[in-house]
Amino acid sequence: MNSLLEFLSLADPNVRFVVLGSVLLGMSSAVVGCFTFLRKRALLGDAIAHSILPGICLAFMVSGSKNPWILLAGAAVSGWLSVAAIDIITRKSKLKPDTAVGLVLSVFFGVGILLLTHIQHQGNASQAGLDKFLFGKAASMTSEDVLVFGGVGMLLLLVVIAFYKEFKLISFNPEFAKVIGLPVAFLEFLLATVTVLAVAVGIQAVGVVLMAALIISPAAAARFWTEKLAVMIVIAAIFGALSGVFGSFISFSAPSMPTGPWIVVALTVFVMISLLFAPQKGFVARWLRDGNNHEKILTENILKALYQIGEKARDFAGSRELAEIRERREFGPGELKRGLRILARRKLVVEAATGWRLTSLGLTESRRVVRLHRLWEMYLKEKIRLKEDHVHAGAEAIEHIITPEIERLLEEKLGFPERDPHNSEIPR
Amino acid sequence: MKNPIIEVHNLTVSYNKRPVLWDVDYELPPGQLIGVLGPNGSGKTTMLKTIMGLIRPDSGFVEVMGKKLDEVRDKVSYVPQRESVDWDFPANVMDVVLMGRYNPKHMFRRLSKEDRELAVAALEKVNMLPFAERQISQLSGGQQQRVFIARALARQADLYLMDEPFAGVDAASEESILELLTGMKAEGKSIMVVHHDLQTARNFFDWIILLNTSLVASGPVNEVFTEQNLQAAYGGKLTVLSQIADLVASKAFPLREKGLQDREKL
Ligand SMILES: Nc1ncnc2c1ncn2[C@@H]1O[C@H](COP(=O)(O)OP(=O)(O)OP(=O)(O)O)[C@@H](O)[C@H]1O
Ligand SMILES: [Mg+2]
Numbered sequence A: 001m002n003s004l005l006e007f008l009s010l011a012d013p014n015v016r017f018v019v020l021g022s023v024l025l026g027m028s029s030a031v032v033g034c035f036t037f038l039r040k041r042a043l044l045g046d047a048i049a050h051s052i053l054p055g056i057c058l059a060f061m062v063s064g065s066k067n068p069w070i071l072l073a074g075a076a077v078s079g080w081l082s083v084a085a086i087d088i089i090t091r092k093s094k095l096k097p098d099t100a101v102g103l104v105l106s107v108f109f110g111v112g113i114l115l116l117t118h119i120q121h122q123g124n125a126s127q128a129g130l131d132k133f134l135f136g137k138a139a140s141m142t143s144e145d146v147l148v149f150g151g152v153g154m155l156l157l158l159v160v161i162a163f164y165k166e167f168k169l170i171s172f173n174p175e176f177a178k179v180i181g182l183p184v185a186f187l188e189f190l191l192a193t194v195t196v197l198a199v200a201v202g203i204q205a206v207g208v209v210l211m212a213a214l215i216i217s218p219a220a221a222a223r224f225w226t227e228k229l230a231v232m233i234v235i236a237a238i239f240g241a242l243s244g245v246f247g248s249f250i251s252f253s254a255p256s257m258p259t260g261p262w263i264v265v266a267l268t269v270f271v272m273i274s275l276l277f278a279p280q281k282g283f284v285a286r287w288l289r290d291g292n293n294h295e296k297i298l299t300e301n302i303l304k305a306l307y308q309i310g311e312k313a314r315d316f317a318g319s320r321e322l323a324e325i326r327e328r329r330e331f332g333p334g335e336l337k338r339g340l341r342i343l344a345r346r347k348l349v350v351e352a353a354t355g356w357r358l359t360s361l362g363l364t365e366s367r368r369v370v371r372l373h374r375l376w377e378m379y380l381k382e383k384i385r386l387k388e389d390h391v392h393a394g395a396e397a398i399e400h401i402i403t404p405e406i407e408r409l410l411e412e413k414l415g416f417p418e419r420d421p422h423n424s425e426i427p428r
Numbered sequence B: 001m002k003n004p005i006i007e008v009h010n011l012t013v014s015y016n017k018r019p020v021l022w023d024v025d026y027e028l029p030p031g032q033l034i035g036v037l038g039p040n041g042s043g044k045t046t047m048l049k050t051i052m053g054l055i056r057p058d059s060g061f062v063e064v065m066g067k068k069l070d071e072v073r074d075k076v077s078y079v080p081q082r083e084s085v086d087w088d089f090p091a092n093v094m095d096v097v098l099m100g101r102y103n104p105k106h107m108f109r110r111l112s113k114e115d116r117e118l119a120v121a122a123l124e125k126v127n128m129l130p131f132a133e134r135q136i137s138q139l140s141g142g143q144q145q146r147v148f149i150a151r152a153l154a155r156q157a158d159l160y161l162m163d164e165p166f167a168g169v170d171a172a173s174e175e176s177i178l179e180l181l182t183g184m185k186a187e188g189k190s191i192m193v194v195h196h197d198l199q200t201a202r203n204f205f206d207w208i209i210l211l212n213t214s215l216v217a218s219g220p221v222n223e224v225f226t227e228q229n230l231q232a233a234y235g236g237k238l239t240v241l242s243q244i245a246d247l248v249a250s251k252a253f254p255l256r257e258k259g260l261q262d263r264e265k266l
Helices: A002-009 A013-038 A044-063 A068-092 A097-122 A143-162 A164-172 A174-179 A184-206 A211-223 A229-253 A259-277 A283-313 A322-328 A335-345 A360-382 A388-401 A404-414 B044-051 B069-075 B093-101 B113-125 B141-153 B171-186 B198-204 B227-234 B240-251
Strands: A349-352 A355-358 B006-015 B018-028 B033-037 B059-064 B076-079 B159-163 B190-194 B207-212 B214-220
Touching: A002 A229, A013 A044, A013 A143, A013 A164, A013 A184, A013 A211, A013 A229, A013 A259, A044 A068, A044 A097, A044 A184, A044 A211, A068 A097, A068 A143, A068 A184, A143 A164, A143 A184, A164 A174, A164 A184, A164 B093, A174 A184, A174 B076, A184 A211, A184 A229, A184 A259, A211 A229, A211 A259, A229 A259, A259 A283, A283 A322, A283 A335, A283 A355, A283 A360, A283 A388, A322 A335, A322 A355, A335 A349, A355 A360, A360 A388, A360 A404, B006 B044, B018 B044, B018 B059, B018 B207, B033 B044, B033 B171, B033 B198, B044 B059, B044 B159, B044 B190, B059 B069, B069 B076, B076 B141, B093 B113, B093 B141, B113 B141, B141 B159, B141 B171, B171 B190, B171 B198, B207 B227, B214 B227
Parallel strands: B018 B214, B033 B190, B033 B207, B076 B159, B159 B190
Antiparallel strands: A349 A355, B006 B018, B006 B059, B207 B214
């Protein structure tokens, strides 16, 4: 608890650096990731991340230092080569993009591991820490690291903002972009470069192995919440930033913990939350919607049955046994009782000694349902010219979703009819 | 022909060495409604894409308004086949139509009020204005097609190339769009449309290109619509040409001894 307060107060300048750095890293990868995601290149981030390792090792071997600028340059060069290699392989051979990605990824990464092992065997004192690129360690970022990576992150965000509408078009319809004369090759180069840089700085925080998550997860999660690209990018950036903060907090409070996996855990939580709880697209929303619809149909059908029984007996106040209701209409096992209990809770029916009866509220409601059913039947027969014996089935589903506005419209179109196609009264 | 709007010269195009357009050669008059007809797989889309510079020909060249396409791109607009994009993209109808207003010369600049007005006008023309805020994933196929037409209209071009713009569009909308195209022709615009219905084609277009890997005919409607031409284009049997194309592909045989890319090299 104490460490949380200490962390949140940002009193320690070290903490401030690390948080700022992680936020910028998380945000820039998330923003860039939105475009990779929409262009269906989700695995590209993974390939780049793995391909960056040999570049970093070579940069270290040549320069003998861990200066972030030099390592970043090495990372960018080999990341870029991997993108170019994937592009050339897909265009010049019959291999599909996913095969090309797999091929390039494993070759580059293999070479990277080879170089890394070689460096470690040399026992060079300053080599310590290069392996942090494998799993990431945000907490060990120096202020210079943060300056470099934060700066690059800012630059990436600016590029995306500046070229926002062009990136949008080449993601949606690159052919049209080409036709209207946009420099598509240049824009794709720019987008690839931005992605490479985002990965090159991102692996500082999460490491090679989990970098793909930092690119894809925020975009995938954000897609659940919105249908607007700009909003999606902002949401993804927020997810990325929050995960960065969370990861660096863990690193801060338990220095032996690797940052990367924890950032990814946070991202996964965001994905899960989105998958489950996003409005419209989330599982729960869909499940509730289905459940609600089902419940509405069930209860309205029971009301209708009760009304029809009452209509026939010319007595709406009497109570009806379950068997009597079942005679009018079939219900699934247990469904009838469940529906009646829901109706009772809403004070539309009450349980009497010999069964169930409509309350006055229930009578009004059931009259409305029957009325909609019969109006709609009329409409099907008069305006859509369905055969009389076909109209009932058609009305069964629709009656449950007719709104008062549509009801009024129906009445007007039909000239306020009094009887339905089967010559039953349309109740008022 | 004087001032042809499009000149296609000895054009040969292939995918993976399999030629799908073979020595196609024609000129088109400006200010006309031009129909491109031919059976499935006859190379109509390929031809449009080659004219639009999306595919590099093996040999031959295309000139638009007497110039290289790159010099006149802002006067040309294109309606791709609807299936060429993923409609589950996070954008609404207005976003897509506004894409027609993007300008390579003003990449950083935000779209202006005028751009928006032109987009609205374009949507109005295809009767899609009420759907301006609708997500594109929630449109029917015919509505998506009309959004693409609106996007092309928003470019205010002089030449329009449309790849099956009426696929999935209902009869009433088709008629109103055809009327719209006639109006545009009256303003001096040239419109080239890939179309499948021979009946409307005959009534509606001024000029017809009949294609089946090679050019079957290109000319004014009543000259082209002959039994013989239609038989040649739609006859159904594998043409000798397509059999040779298969041979060429399987042997990776060079189509020409030397590729002729540009007029300069002729
Ligand atoms: N990307 C591609 N790779 C390989 N072959 C292709 C490709 N696109 C088209 N083809 C082949 O080229 C030929 C011409 O295709 P094209 O799309 O131009 O035909 P089309 O006339 O537009 O047909 P449709 O009426 O079905 O739209 C076809 O035989 C097709 O199989
Ligand atoms: Mg086609």
